[in-house]
Amino acid sequence: MTKKDIIVLLETIATYMELSLENPFKVSAYRKAAASIETDGRSLSEIDDFSTMKGIGKGVNEVIVEYVDTGRSTVLDELKESVPEGLVRMLKIPMLGPKKIAKIHKELGIASMEGLKEACDSKRVSTLPGFGVKTEQNISKAIDELLTRPERYPIERIISFRTAVENVLDEMEMVEKYDVAGSGRRFKETSRDLDYIIEVTDAAAFTESFLESPFVRETVAKGEKKLSVVIEDDMDEINVDFRFVTSREYFTTLHHFTGSKDHNVKMRQIAKSRGEKISEYGVESNGEIKTFGSEESFFNHFGLPFIPPTMRESGEETDTDISKIVSMDDMKGDLHMHTVYSDGAFSVREMVEACIAKGYKYMIITDHSKSLRVANGLYENRLYKQIEEIKGLRDEYPEIDIYTGTEMDILKDGTLDYSDDMLKELDYVLAAIHSSFTQTEAEIMHRLKSACENPYVRHIAHPTGRLIGSRAGYPVNMQELISMAKDTGTVLEVNANPRRLDLSADVIRHSGLKLTVNTDAHHTAHLDFMEYGVATLQKALIQKEDVINTFSREDFRNFVNKGK
Numbered sequence: 001m002t003k004k005d006i007i008v009l010l011e012t013i014a015t016y017m018e019l020s021l022e023n024p025f026k027v028s029a030y031r032k033a034a035a036s037i038e039t040d041g042r043s044l045s046e047i048d049d050f051s052t053m054k055g056i057g058k059g060v061n062e063v064i065v066e067y068v069d070t071g072r073s074t075v076l077d078e079l080k081e082s083v084p085e086g087l088v089r090m091l092k093i094p095m096l097g098p099k100k101i102a103k104i105h106k107e108l109g110i111a112s113m114e115g116l117k118e119a120c121d122s123k124r125v126s127t128l129p130g131f132g133v134k135t136e137q138n139i140s141k142a143i144d145e146l147l148t149r150p151e152r153y154p155i156e157r158i159i160s161f162r163t164a165v166e167n168v169l170d171e172m173e174m175v176e177k178y179d180v181a182g183s184g185r186r187f188k189e190t191s192r193d194l195d196y197i198i199e200v201t202d203a204a205a206f207t208e209s210f211l212e213s214p215f216v217r218e219t220v221a222k223g224e225k226k227l228s229v230v231i232e233d234d235m236d237e238i239n240v241d242f243r244f245v246t247s248r249e250y251f252t253t254l255h256h257f258t259g260s261k262d263h264n265v266k267m268r269q270i271a272k273s274r275g276e277k278i279s280e281y282g283v284e285s286n287g288e289i290k291t292f293g294s295e296e297s298f299f300n301h302f303g304l305p306f307i308p309p310t311m312r313e314s315g316e317e318t319d320t321d322i323s324k325i326v327s328m329d330d331m332k333g334d335l336h337m338h339t340v341y342s343d344g345a346f347s348v349r350e351m352v353e354a355c356i357a358k359g360y361k362y363m364i365i366t367d368h369s370k371s372l373r374v375a376n377g378l379y380e381n382r383l384y385k386q387i388e389e390i391k392g393l394r395d396e397y398p399e400i401d402i403y404t405g406t407e408m409d410i411l412k413d414g415t416l417d418y419s420d421d422m423l424k425e426l427d428y429v430l431a432a433i434h435s436s437f438t439q440t441e442a443e444i445m446h447r448l449k450s451a452c453e454n455p456y457v458r459h460i461a462h463p464t465g466r467l468i469g470s471r472a473g474y475p476v477n478m479q480e481l482i483s484m485a486k487d488t489g490t491v492l493e494v495n496a497n498p499r500r501l502d503l504s505a506d507v508i509r510h511s512g513l514k515l516t517v518n519t520d521a522h523h524t525a526h527l528d529f530m531e532y533g534v535a536t537l538q539k540a541l542i543q544k545e546d547v548i549n550t551f552s553r554e555d556f557r558n559f560v561n562k563g564k
Helices: 003-019 024-039 058-070 074-082 085-090 098-108 113-121 133-147 155-169 203-210 250-258 261-273 295-301 348-357 380-394 441-453 478-488 524-539 553-562
Strands: 175-180 194-200 216-222 226-233 236-244 277-279 282-285 288-290 362-365 401-409 428-432 457-460 491-495 515-518
Touching: 003 024, 003 058, 003 074, 003 085, 003 098, 024 058, 085 098, 085 113, 098 113, 113 133, 155 175, 155 194, 155 226, 155 236, 194 203, 194 250, 203 226, 203 236, 250 277, 250 295, 261 277, 348 362, 348 380, 348 524, 362 553, 380 401, 401 553, 441 457, 441 478, 478 491, 491 524, 515 524
Parallel strands: 194 236, 362 401, 401 428, 428 457, 457 491, 491 515
Antiparallel strands: 175 194, 216 226, 226 236, 277 282, 282 288
16 A cells, blocks of 8 residues: 555545535545645655644544555445445546536436436536536537447556456466467557457356356357457456367467467468468377477477567567567666655655565666656755665665666756756756647657757657557657667667557667666556566567666666766
8 A cells, every 4th residue: 555545545535525515625625635645755654643744634534544454444435335336437527527427416317427428418418507518519429439439448458457357267266277368468559359368177167157257248159169258347348258278279279369460470481381380279290280388389399489479570570589689587677767756656765675676786766857746846955855865775775776866857948857957966867748748840859859969868758758549649750859869879768657658669660779668667566567668679679788777787887877
């Protein structure tokens, strides 16, 4: 549990109270308490008594203490019992907050998304004070979009779907082994559905048990060889297929359904050149079918090393020296992370200990700079305080190099958020764009050029600002940025957060760039995002020598000390 969990609890209680038309002063008390905790510079482990904090009264403190002690909140549980679930679902409608939803519910008796859609279409919503015809039309349109299933889901949503499914599979005794296949296994940025290869002791018993899962919305097909269902997670629905296979055919079936199409075509060509034929059941030769005990032995049969699923895209991977491609084992450090100084959930010390647990040899603390107020960005006095704290921790943790840094905003006019006098006090400087995404390409490139040409800026974080499936980012002339980075010795980042994966594999493939891959962690658990960033590098066939996180501790120290 972290401070952020408590903040979410208090904000959620406030939202449910608003949906219940609760006293505004009670709602305000919970929001004020959440704000007080958010702006406090300590992590949860460093806070002894919440009641001593400004804006936290006795009642709210009791709610916090219960939640910290038990992981539950009686107040929230009671609110959830009293508030119709449909009102909570309406919160996904962009132009509707809890107060307006409560008003619709009170005046029109509507308690579902579908009911609200019908009320908009029959023009009843626009009769309410504060709801005009245009608002009514926008609500109707937003509901249509929410209720329309997208063709593909971004990887972040796929991870959520997978977690829901795999939590169930892990508890089922009849499951011998399973793997996700398809684009989900290859860590594609988006996927249409989920495919699982699964070995079970009893397919009928598995089917009966799985269909009892609360997230199953529809059974598409079921039989001895396959189960197809539609599941729901947070109002989103996706098809999930389970293919029941025997132990003998498991790994060739897994390879076949992992894909990609181009990879499978290339493997079939290799097999054909040897007088063999690949199918999901095995490798056929002279009328016999050979099966394998692992995917590695399948690839070895064709004289190939194991090719990670993330690399199986174009077919080019079969002609690549896999030993030179970056892997998770090559990662020696994470160069982009946040603490409670800005909008992170843990203290500097806690992030240090988390990085040590990862086996890292170096790390950089890069909290936000002062202009990003929404993220509690650091003014110079607080940055100096953090620098001193980091220096004080170095002797305590000799097993890792802890560098001072910042994720500094590149402002709208191209100026940087800190002066060079401040930047030279830091070991390592990231620069990033967090605002004015609607500027022209020329204006954006001016900002990026300003950062690249600064002698203290070592790398550009999430260089396009995109969020997969929800935000395109700002307009970047990528060839110009790549040339600019090479000319100035500025490293470009692959941000490993699965919402971003920025830069993408398509951009960095054959770019010749010096790259870094980082988690942008705001929580110790976010350090696990590294696998998604490395997967992006592997998809682009990036060699380990081109990724600065693979440097040894000494080589990275020399890289930092040398400067640009």
